[in-house]
Amino acid sequence: MPDFWTDVDRHLIRYGGTFTPAIIERAQGSYVYDSEGRAILDFTSGQMSAILGHGHPEVVETVSRAAAELDHLFSGMLSRPVVDLARELTATLPAPLQKTMLLTTGAESNEAALRLAKLYTGGWEVVSFSQSWHGMTGAAAGATYSHGRKGYGPAMVGNIAIPGPNAYRSRYMRHGTYDWQGELDVAFDLVDRQSSGGLAACLVEPILSSGGIIEPPPGYLAALQAKCRERGMLLVLDEAQTGLARTGQMYAFERDGVVPDILTLSKTLGAGLPLAAVVTSAEIEETCHDRGYLFFTTHVSDPLPAAVGLTVLDVIARDGLVQRAGELGNRLRAGLLQLQERHECIGDVRGRGLLQGIELVTDRQTKEPADALGAAVTTRCFELGLHMNIVQMPGMGGVFRIAPPLTASEAELDLGLEILDRAIADATAQSRARAA
Secondary structure, three states: OOOOOHHHHOOOOOOOOOOOOOOOEEEEEEEEEEEEOOEEEEEEEEEHOOOOEEOOHHHHHHHHHHHOOOOOOOOOOOOOOHHHHHHHHHHOOOOOEEEEEOOOHHHHHHHHHHHHHHHHHOOOOOEOOOOOOOOOOHHHHHHHOOOOOOOOOOOOOOEEOOOOOOOOOOOOOOOOOOOOOHHHHHHHHHHHOOOOOOOEEEEEEOOOOOOOEEEOOOOOHHHHHHHHHHHHEEEEEOOOOOOOOOOOOOOOOOOOOOOEEEEEEOOOHOOOOOEEEEEEHHHHHHHHHHHOOOOOOOOOOOOOHHHHHHHHHHHHHHHHHHHHHHHHHHHHHHHHHHHHHOOOOOEEEEEEEEEEEEEEEEEEEOOOOOOHHHHHHHHHHHHHOEEEEEEOOOOOOEEEEEOOOOOOOOHHHHHHHHHHHHHHHHHHHHHHEEEE
């Protein structure tokens, strides 16, 4: 029988970071199970996606039924699941968001959104955060600054970065308080100086996940939208990870009282299956259609993932998962704050709902990043039966992204916190022993 890891070395392209040292055989609920039968608590919901946990029985039933009845169609054909999902999805959104396009990945949805924005405004320049992650395809990669830019030649023309609103590490402080408005004013002064007159869109995440769980302060998104309005730009919000109850609200932008011109969804919409959406107003859609808008893929408007999306919305509404995410998020945050009291290396706890982050530092005063300690904690967590995801950005290797399923139990959250507590204690003790 072929050796698994030999085949990995021989046949797989390494596409980022290192592979987890386990062969995963199955998954159920909040756990994945390796080939040795070991249960590993999944604090990342797969790729930050499986909000209903793994193998949710209603998702399984939907996939089985849809695969047998109607799985894939020619891109010009429509089916009831696609139209039904578009209707039900926009029913969860404020006006004027009412027009939907269903795709497969977050990168695709951001590509489609940026093409809408460019065609609608007549511009081509895109502003995004310096710690952003929007995908690895052309325009999405051009608007991604967290990592992955070097070695591939010039990015798409017209991309402009502004500072991510990182209150913990901002250089913009006034009287000991984060001056986010001043930072934003300076950022857009630089945008204006760099622009060649073609500003089209500002594409941002309401909470920057790959950038280190950076949450803009209240009022920031409204001020950002005002900057866009002044310049004739569209505000595009990428809620791939924050959408559909994850933050304790159906959409993260609801906290700030803003409505984006275009909303992109993925990850959580399919609860682990490949499904994404672009949602915009009838006015923007009509204008772009009249101007010949073109964007389709092999799997645009596929019925099987659309049927899954309908199931996801049904379960969220029926089981009260928006409220549940808020309640569990409060419990998770309280536990993380208790860990911060016990471990000097935890410099910051941040996030919202069931999307939380902790940042490890070597010193709370200097805030020097603790990349090596973060790697050691990750390894120890996995040894103890907890899968944690660490940010891969240089200098941010001590930032953990914590996103359990919305269906996780209180006991599972508490177990994860217990394992994390022990892993930090073990890793710091080992670090001190090496330094002695």
